[in-house]
Amino acid sequence: MRLTAQDYRRDAVAMAKALLGMTLCRRLDDGSVLRARIVETEAYFGEEDTACHAHRGRTPRTDVMYAPGGYAYVYLCYGMHDMLNVVTGPADHPEAVLVRGVEGAVGPGRVTKAMQVTRALNRENLASSERLWIETDGTTPRFKASARIGIGYASPRDQVRKWRFTVMAGNERKRK
DNA sequence: AAAGTGATCATG
């Protein structure tokens, strides 16, 4: 079942957990569809989060994070890797979830490479797009929380927050 | 351990 605009309005931390076990779907130009289960995510929460790209305010790049939840935020990192984020939360509060891993492609740059996601999909509407969307089957895996990766520029307090979530081996539970 | 790569943003 495909996520609707409403589903993306939850806050980024809750959404980062909820996305685990969901299926990232990508329709290519030739009509074929790639699907992969999400196994690792990270939450970035507002201007108050010094790890968040929007912590210095709205810029051309971060503008999409100020949209209401349900859009893709894709940016280029280190000149070679596209990173896929899911914008979440209400309008004007910049929150997003970085998709760090899917089954068969763990690592944010590997996710986009495997799923053929590029900056051409920046600002894509995940609720209505025919090229990129997310589906849930109503189950949720066990997961663990840890510190986010690659945010040495953030304040010590924000570096320590356990906003990285990774699926663990174990039994799935029914999502409520 | 260190290079590789280019957009982005703050500075001048």
Next chain:
DNA sequence: ATGATCACTTTG
């Protein structure tokens, strides 16, 4: 216009 910095990956 210039330059530092980067939600990383691969190679040695």
